[in-house]
Amino acid sequence: MKVTKQKAAEHRAAIVRAASRMFRERGFDGVGVAEITHEAGLTHGGFYGHFASKDALAAEACAQAFAGGQAKMAASAPPGENLVPYLERYLTKRHRDRCADGCPMAAYGSDIVRQDKAVQARFAEGAESYIRAILERLPATQEGETGARRERAITILAAMVGGLTLSRATAKSDPELSAEILASVRTQLAQMAEGSVT
Amino acid sequence: MKVTKQKAAEHRAAIVRAASRMFRERGFDGVGVAEITHEAGLTHGGFYGHFASKDALAAEACAQAFAGGQAKMAASAPPGENLVPYLERYLTKRHRDRCADGCPMAAYGSDIVRQDKAVQARFAEGAESYIRAILERLPATQEGETGARRERAITILAAMVGGLTLSRATAKSDPELSAEILASVRTQLAQMAEGSVT
DNA sequence: TGTACATCAGTGAACGCGCGTTCACTGATGTAC
DNA sequence: TGTACATCAGTGAACGCGCGTTCACTGATGTAC
Numbered sequence: 026m027k028v029t030k031q032k033a034a035e036h037r038a039a040i041v042r043a044a045s046r047m048f049r050e051r052g053f054d055g056v057g058v059a060e061i062t063h064e065a066g067l068t069h070g071g072f073y074g075h076f077a078s079k080d081a082l083a084a085e086a087c088a089q090a091f092a093g094g095q096a097k098m099a100a101s102a103p104p105g106e107n108l109v110p111y112l113e114r115y116l117t118k119r120h121r122d123r124c125a126d127g128c129p130m131a132a133y134g135s136d137i138v139r140q141d142k143a144v145q146a147r148f149a150e151g152a153e154s155y156i157r158a159i160l161e162r163l164p165a166t167q168e169g170e171t172g173a174r175r176e177r178a179i180t181i182l183a184a185m186v187g188g189l190t191l192s193r194a195t196a197k198s199d200p201e202l203s204a205e206i207l208a209s210v211r212t213q214l215a216q217m218a219e220g221s222v223t
Numbered sequence: 224m225k226v227t228k229q230k231a232a233e234h235r236a237a238i239v240r241a242a243s244r245m246f247r248e249r250g251f252d253g254v255g256v257a258e259i260t261h262e263a264g265l266t267h268g269g270f271y272g273h274f275a276s277k278d279a280l281a282a283e284a285c286a287q288a289f290a291g292g293q294a295k296m297a298a299s300a301p302p303g304e305n306l307v308p309y310l311e312r313y314l315t316k317r318h319r320d321r322c323a324d325g326c327p328m329a330a331y332g333s334d335i336v337r338q339d340k341a342v343q344a345r346f347a348e349g350a351e352s353y354i355r356a357i358l359e360r361l362p363a364t365q366e367g368e369t370g371a372r373r374e375r376a377i378t379i380l381a382a383m384v385g386g387l388t389l390s391r392a393t394a395k396s397d398p399e400l401s402a403e404i405l406a407s408v409r410t411q412l413a414q415m416a417e418g419s420v421t
Numbered sequence: 422t423g424t425a426c427a428t429c430a431g432t433g434a435a436c437g438c439g440c441g442t443t444c445a446c447t448g449a450t451g452t453a454c
Numbered sequence: 455t456g457t458a459c460a461t462c463a464g465t466g467a468a469c470g471c472g473c474g475t476t477c478a479c480t481g482a483t484g485t486a487c
Contacts, residue, residue, distance in 0.1 A: 027449045027463050036463080052337055054252040057440055070444090071464040079441065124336070130389065135333045137392035138322065139250055149396035152389055179404055180386070180411035184378055187385025191328065191350055194335035198347035206377055213378035225430050225482045234430080255473055268477090269431040277474065 037075045039065035044086040045093070049132035050125040053083055053140060080141035087144050090129035091151030098158055108162035108181070108218040115185055116211040118204065121193050130155070130182075131189040155182055163218060181214055188214075235273045237263035242284035243291070247330035248323040251281055251338060278339035285342050288327035289349030296356055306360035306379070306416040313383055314409040316402065319390050328353070328380075329387040353380055361416060379412055 028036070043064040047056045058079050059069040076082045102111035114120070115128065124132050130152065137148045159178040188210030196203040226234070241262040245254045256277050257267040274280045300309035312318070313326065322330050328350065335346045357376040386408030394401040 026447065026465080027451090027461075029450075029463095033463060052252075052334060054250075055337055058442085059440080067463095068465055069441090070466060073442070074463060130385075130392075131333060133333050134385075134388045134392055135329060135331050136250060138394075139253055142395065145392065146396045149393040149400060152393055153397065153400055176407040176411055179407040180382055183385035183389060183404065183408050184382035185385065186389060187328075187332075187383065188378070188381035190332045190388070191381060191384060194328075194332055194343065195347040195350055196336075197340065198344045199351065202347060202351055206381065209374040209377040210381050213374055224432080224480065225428075225484090227483075228430095231430060256475085257473080265430095266432055267474090268433060271475070272430060 036065065036067055036071075040067070040072070040075060040082065041085050041089055044082050045089045046125040048083060048086050049090060049127065049129060052133055052136060053144075058082075080143060083141065084143035084147045087129060088147040088151065090132070091147070091154065093126065094128055094151075095154060095158060098155075102162055104158075104161050106162060107164070108159060109215050111162070112181075112185065112211060112214050112218060116188060116192075116207045116214075118207065121189060121196060121203070121207065124193070128186065128189060130186045131193065134186060134190065152182075177217060181217055184210055184214055234263065234265055234269075238265070238270070238273060238280065239283050239287055242280050243287045244323040246281060246284050247288060247325065247327060250331055250334060251342075256280075278341060281339065282341035282345045285327060286345040286349065288330070289345070289352065291324065292326050292349075293352060293356060296353075300360055302356075302359045304360060305362070306357060307413050309360070310379075310383065310409060310412050310416060314386060314390075314405045314412075316405065319387060319394060319401070319405065322391070326384065326387065328384045329391065332384060332388065350380075375415060379415055382408055382412055 040062060044056075044061045047061055047064065050056075058072050061082070062069045062072050072082075076085075097114070098111050101114045102108050120127050129148070137145055140148075156175070156178050159182055160175055163174055163178055163181075165174070188206055192203045192206040195206065238260060242254075242259045245259055245262065248254075256270050259280070260267045260270050270280075274283075295312070296309050299312045300306050318325050327346070335343055338346075354373070354376050357379055358373055361372055361376055361379075363372070386404055390401045390404040393404065
């Protein structure tokens with residue numbers, strides 16, 4: 026049955042929203058078109074009226090996940106202010122245990138190489154925007170080298186993503202190690218982000 | 224046709240070796256039992272004489288990938304000596320472009336949460352052994368806080384894995400960013416590993 | 422050492438299943454008059 | 455404003471395919487005598 030243009034647009038948005046969460050929770054290969062559309066309150070038949078392919082949906086879902094991450098950073102650490110509150114939110118058991126609305130880089134970072142070009146493109150844009158967002162929240166280096174600030178932003182992002190990923194991967198088998206990883210990276214990066222180091 | 228006990232053991236080892244490389248290159252879901260056994264020079268029918276399931280093979284393949292990584296660390300940075308030569312080997316385009324015999328944490332770190340318990344167990348053991356190996360190659364902190372050394376080892380590992388993962392994920396869409404990530408993390412971590420910082 | 426036979430590593434066809442995608446159909450929408 | 459009909463969003467059955475796993479079979483191995 027046909028449906029209002031507005032309703033149709035809402036349906037499309039609901040599919041992207043569901044996909045964005047489910048892909049982060051279960052991976053791109055771990056969830057199918059039928060289950061995503063069902064989660065959005067629809068059946069799978071109409072899917073290809075909205076998207077050219079599952080890959081095309083994955084690309085949009087990826088972009089939306091990054092947008093959500095940026096919003097969370099802005100909420101916990103406003104631009105221009107220090108990054109530390111965001112770090113303390115990012116490197117927590119809460120974030121570790123909730124992939125679905127967490128960081129896409131930690132959720133499927135190592136899987137991106139094997140995804141469609143469109144997904145890779147959205148991911149690279151998202152990563153660059155994260156780097157810039159971190160840079161905006163890093164105090165100027167005392168010695169005044171501007172180049173090193175972006176180096177530091179990139180390294181902080183790498184450690185955040187790697188730390189959360191490793192913490193997640195070890196959570197079930199070695200909960201103590203998992204917690205230690207979160208705490209260690211949090212402490213060390215807070216020092217780096219405050220500029221007390223170098 | 225039956226085969227010498229030794230031959231059979233060699234076949235089993237060949238399957239693990241092929242799986243270890245192929246899972247890193249294409250992910251656990253990206254390669255099947257038939258293709259792995261074929262790569263090992265066998266057919267898929269005999270597979271379940273060697274392994275209880277694909278998951279059981281994945282667990283062994285994971286353990287072997289970690290063992291290979293440890294061997295490479297020992298070769299480029301002997302225990303007790305400085306970590307930097309290993310960092311400079313780890314964070315390179317060569318490693319980025321060759322998942323198959325590279326670091327398992329970067330190859331499928333974000334996928335481990337969704338794998339079988341046995342795979343998660345081997346992964347956690349591998350991660351812990353990496354942390355210990357890095358710790359062995361870190362100079363004593365000047366101020367003498369011993370606790371912070373393991374914190375630093377964990378953060379270095381997190382940044383290595385996160386950095387390589389992000390570099391790989393962005394390589395095709397944004398090669399310059401990809402290269403910048405490698406170079407930045409390499410420079411920053413070398414400072415951390417030399418203990419010139421803190 | 423030589424022979425007879427039970428064992429069992431490996432083969433390839435077959436299974437059931439879930440996936441991405443297609444398609445004929447339905448019926449509400451929204452437009453032309 | 456009211457009516458007739460073309461449009462098209464959504465449905466659900468069906469497709470082809472590849473996967474993990476099973477199984478009857480083969481024939482070389484290795485053991486018992």
